[in-house]
Amino acid sequence: MSPVFISVLLVVACHGYPDGAPDTPEMCDTLKPTHYIIKENSSSGQWQPTALKPFNYSIHVNRKSVYPGKEVKIIIKADQMYFEGFILQARRASNTLDYSKKYGTFKPHDEDAKLICNDAAITHTKHFHWKNITFSWIAPQNVEENVKFVATVVKGYKTYFMNVESDVVKVSGTSAVGISTLILLLASAMNIVHLV
Ligand SMILES: *[C@@H]1O[C@H](CO)[C@@H](O)[C@H](O)[C@H]1NC(C)=O
Numbered sequence: 001m002s003p004v005f006i007s008v009l010l011v012v013a014c015h016g017y018p019d020g021a022p023d024t025p026e027m028c029d030t031l032k033p034t035h036y037i038i039k040e041n042s043s044s045g046q047w048q049p050t051a052l053k054p055f056n057y058s059i060h061v062n063r064k065s066v067y068p069g070k071e072v073k074i075i076i077k078a079d080q081m082y083f084e085g086f087i088l089q090a091r092r093a094s095n096t097l098d099y100s101k102k103y104g105t106f107k108p109h110d111e112d113a114k115l116i117c118n119d120a121a122i123t124h125t126k127h128f129h130w131k132n133i134t135f136s137w138i139a140p141q142n143v144e145e146n147v148k149f150v151a152t153v154v155k156g157y158k159t160y161f162m163n164v165e166s167d168v169v170k171v172s173g174t175s176a177v178g179i180s181t182l183i184l185l186l187a188s189a190m191n192i193v194h195l196v
């Protein structure tokens with residue numbers, strides 16, 4: 001094994017995110033990896049996101065609208081090759097760069113993903129080459145909003161893509177709990193009428 005190969009391994013181990021994006025306020029807002037390459041003579045530089053399109057990564061949702069409190073299934077997919085990591089969040093569809101608005105909570109389907117950012121973001125848990133990864137999002141209560149899922153997808157240590165977006169999902173309507181409560185109320189009201 002050449003010395004060069006060993007030092008590259010060390011840099012990756014120290015500065016990549018093999019167990020997911022770090023749970024820091026900065027990461028939760030910017031979704032931007034901040035790993036550095038350490039160069040000889042201690043100069044350092046930050047890798048920039050790849051701007052070339054198409055991204056070759058896509059985010060698929062199983063519905064276009066959802067009631068508050070209900071679940072949307074999400075798949076991040078590598079249309080070519082694979083990805084090594086990601087961080088994904090729900091943002092306002094009209095401005096996905098506005099990180100003051102983050103919606104709902106996430107639910108991993110397996111041990112490949114975990115929650116960060118007070119459950120308002122999801123990231124990978126291990127070093128792996130994924131073709132796709134599936135998890136769920138629970139729409140927030142008391143919110144009517146069009147949201148999009150926006151992700152940073154990492155292809156490899158040096159290569160990542162920001163602002164990969166899903167289609168719009170509309171959060172609106174009365175939640176199922178609200179409707180069943182209403183039916184119960186109605187039923188008991190009718191019983192009272194019958195009793196009288
Ligand atoms: C590091 O510094 C030395 C001495 O100034 C120089 O000879 C060498 O080329 C530098 N290496 C790099 C990668 O800049």
Ligand SMILES: *[C@@H]1O[C@H](CO)[C@@H](O)[C@H](O)[C@H]1NC(C)=O
Pocket residue numbers: 050052053054055056080
């Ligand atoms: C997308 O995939 C194609 C085919 O593999 C490749 O030529 C292209 O460079 C990829 N795009 C990006 C932005 O990496």
Ligand SMILES: *[C@@H]1O[C@H](CO)[C@@H](O)[C@H](O)[C@H]1NC(C)=O
Pocket residue numbers: 075077131132
């Ligand atoms: C996800 O990737 C696996 C291979 O790792 C493949 O068998 C499966 O069909 C893919 N699922 C989707 C939804 O693309």
